[in-house]
Amino acid sequence: MSDSTSNLTPSPETRLTSIRPGMGQTHLPPFVRRLMTNRLAVVSLIVVILLVLIATLGPAIYTASPITPDYKAINQVPTAEHLLGTDNLGRDTLARLIYGLRVSLIVAFYVELLNISLGATLGLLAGYFGGLLDVIVTRIADILFAFPGLLLAILVAATFGPAVTEQFGGIGRLLLVTGSLSLVSWPLMARLVRSQTLTLKEQEFVTAARSLGASDRRIMLTYILPNVAGIILVSSTLDIASVVVNEAVLSLLGLGIQPPDPSIGKMITDATPFLDANPLQVFFPSFALMLIVLGVSFVGDGLRDATDPQSLH
Amino acid sequence: MIRVILRRLISLPFVVLSITIITFMVGYLAPGDPILSMMGSRRDPDTYERLRHLYGLDQPWYDQYVDYASGLLQGDLGLSYRYQGRPVLDLIGSGVLVSVQLGLAALTLSLSIGIPVGLWSALRQNSFVDRAGMTAMLTLYAVPSFVLIPIFRWINYQFYTRGLPSLPQAGWGRPEHWIMPVIVLAAASMGYIARLTRVSMLEVLKEDYLRTAQAKGLRNRRIRWIHAFRNALIPIVTVISPSIAFLVTGTFVVETLFSIPGIGYLSVQSISQRDYPVIQSTTVILAVAVLFMNLVTDLLYMLLDPRIRVEG
Numbered sequence A: 001m002s003d004s005t006s007n008l009t010p011s012p013e014t015r016l017t018s019i020r021p022g023m024g025q026t027h028l029p030p031f032v033r034r035l036m037t038n039r040l041a042v043v044s045l046i047v048v049i050l051l052v053l054i055a056t057l058g059p060a061i062y063t064a065s066p067i068t069p070d071y072k073a074i075n076q077v078p079t080a081e082h083l084l085g086t087d088n089l090g091r092d093t094l095a096r097l098i099y100g101l102r103v104s105l106i107v108a109f110y111v112e113l114l115n116i117s118l119g120a121t122l123g124l125l126a127g128y129f130g131g132l133l134d135v136i137v138t139r140i141a142d143i144l145f146a147f148p149g150l151l152l153a154i155l156v157a158a159t160f161g162p163a164v165t166e167q168f169g170g171i172g173r174l175l176l177v178t179g180s181l182s183l184v185s186w187p188l189m190a191r192l193v194r195s196q197t198l199t200l201k202e203q204e205f206v207t208a209a210r211s212l213g214a215s216d217r218r219i220m221l222t223y224i225l226p227n228v229a230g231i232i233l234v235s236s237t238l239d240i241a242s243v244v245v246n247e248a249v250l251s252l253l254g255l256g257i258q259p260p261d262p263s264i265g266k267m268i269t270d271a272t273p274f275l276d277a278n279p280l281q282v283f284f285p286s287f288a289l290m291l292i293v294l295g296v297s298f299v300g301d302g303l304r305d306a307t308d309p310q311s312l313h
Numbered sequence B: 001m002i003r004v005i006l007r008r009l010i011s012l013p014f015v016v017l018s019i020t021i022i023t024f025m026v027g028y029l030a031p032g033d034p035i036l037s038m039m040g041s042r043r044d045p046d047t048y049e050r051l052r053h054l055y056g057l058d059q060p061w062y063d064q065y066v067d068y069a070s071g072l073l074q075g076d077l078g079l080s081y082r083y084q085g086r087p088v089l090d091l092i093g094s095g096v097l098v099s100v101q102l103g104l105a106a107l108t109l110s111l112s113i114g115i116p117v118g119l120w121s122a123l124r125q126n127s128f129v130d131r132a133g134m135t136a137m138l139t140l141y142a143v144p145s146f147v148l149i150p151i152f153r154w155i156n157y158q159f160y161t162r163g164l165p166s167l168p169q170a171g172w173g174r175p176e177h178w179i180m181p182v183i184v185l186a187a188a189s190m191g192y193i194a195r196l197t198r199v200s201m202l203e204v205l206k207e208d209y210l211r212t213a214q215a216k217g218l219r220n221r222r223i224r225w226i227h228a229f230r231n232a233l234i235p236i237v238t239v240i241s242p243s244i245a246f247l248v249t250g251t252f253v254v255e256t257l258f259s260i261p262g263i264g265y266l267s268v269q270s271i272s273q274r275d276y277p278v279i280q281s282t283t284v285i286l287a288v289a290v291l292f293m294n295l296v297t298d299l300l301y302m303l304l305d306p307r308i309r310v311e312g
Helices: A012-017 A030-036 A039-061 A093-129 A131-145 A151-183 A186-200 A204-211 A216-252 A264-274 A280-307 B002-029 B034-039 B045-054 B061-073 B088-123 B128-142 B145-161 B176-205 B208-215 B220-238 B240-258 B263-272 B276-304 B306-311
Strands: none
Touching: A030 A039, A030 A280, A039 A093, A039 A280, A093 A131, A093 A151, A093 A186, A093 A216, A093 A264, A093 A280, A131 A186, A131 B002, A151 A216, A151 B002, A151 B240, A151 B276, A186 A216, A204 A216, A216 A264, A216 A280, A216 B145, A216 B240, A264 A280, A264 B145, A280 B128, A280 B145, B002 B061, B002 B276, B034 B045, B088 B128, B088 B176, B088 B220, B088 B240, B088 B263, B088 B276, B128 B176, B145 B176, B145 B240, B176 B220, B176 B240, B208 B220, B220 B240, B220 B276, B240 B263, B240 B276, B263 B276
């Protein structure tokens, strides 16, 4: 699956526009100003923000139930009552889409939170202190890398899924999906931050700080962290795209969000057998998914160019 | 070079060991008593003890692991929970072959389309062909398989309703069953390979030795195919590893959605019946297979590129 969306390179146009001088007077950080000149990234950012707003405020505005079936209205095309039509059980597609979007974004948010708090922290500590800690962290990361793709996430979600659902219900399942997806994505974050830290700690400004008597803690927080923050921000933004797809994969395999709760991945595959009756039921969730994936990828690419102007050359 | 190979070969058993330990731990930590759920309502202490012994669950965890690992070495994947006393290998053995065939077909397709498209784009950089080809490849790369499947099915359905030749929706056995799953499975890696081939070829085309070749008056065709292409191919070998990783996740999705009886489909089926040893075995098989494929790719890389041999 699109594991490394980071390979999406910006088109020549966006590269040129982002070199243009910033917007001037405002006191925004330089990288925000550079990002604002990248039209594709700004549009994508607006789309992503809109999707987040739909997911958070949607249920309050559009009150149709996402799980109540209506057997009198199955596989309907959009009507005034069901704005995006209904699925094969007569459930409202828009309502399901809003909740599915919610699940995707919540999972993505918590996976990245875990990646940053676990992966980035371990990478920073391992890179800075080296020694035994470094050996342990890199070995664990290497071992987790030995499982290709989603394999380990599938194994963990499958093995613990039923028990977690029995004990904690839907929330437990959501947490399990989050945990198993971050299990396969934190090693990359740790590796990136570690290698960047290794380079940084040999730089003169760090030596200078140390010779002035700065503590390890101070060097890491005030000298190294700001310089790896860009990488952390960019790679976790880009990773959101693959997490959203991976959550969909887990759910459509029956290992993620359990029916009747909606998940975008499950919506797509559930509607596929009814393509001939109502292709729109496949189109809407697929479109929403691609909107998140591409939107987040373009924002990530824009952030990469904005935080690291050297990458433009 | 020998040192690098040796180092890889020495670390290999440890990685395999770690894979089996992690897989075992996940299975061991799995909540619930598999024997109880296997027996259902028939709660008979004697049978319970007998089954616990048969499955080795009456032993401490380290003995269980040793049994498990030595079984793996002998090609014994353990026993199924769902079908009492039946070896897991019986359940998924047939699936391994299906998945391997499917995976190799997809890999072959993605290489045989991805590389030419990438080369063509590089040789016609910034032309219409380049842009169209790369947009198509980026789409294949970015659109997940479970979205591609309904798109292909819809197109196929349009053929079907118009009485044109069409493909079966799902299933396995006849040659035409292969076409859609292989294309879907190959899509992501095809896009990835094409884009990397293009970058790699463009990189090589800028090299001094190509200008020298041109200055010496060599024919363009010779420069492209003998001097440039062979050098551009070297980094392409490295994309085989990530492509295989795409294929592994893709296998689960494609086999499940097309009802192809490979190990991905069989293990997803077994999950719904809480037959965890099956997904555990699938994980070990796939992880170790990919590990060996990666090793072979790296060796191939070293064989192809003398510079790496010297540095190693």
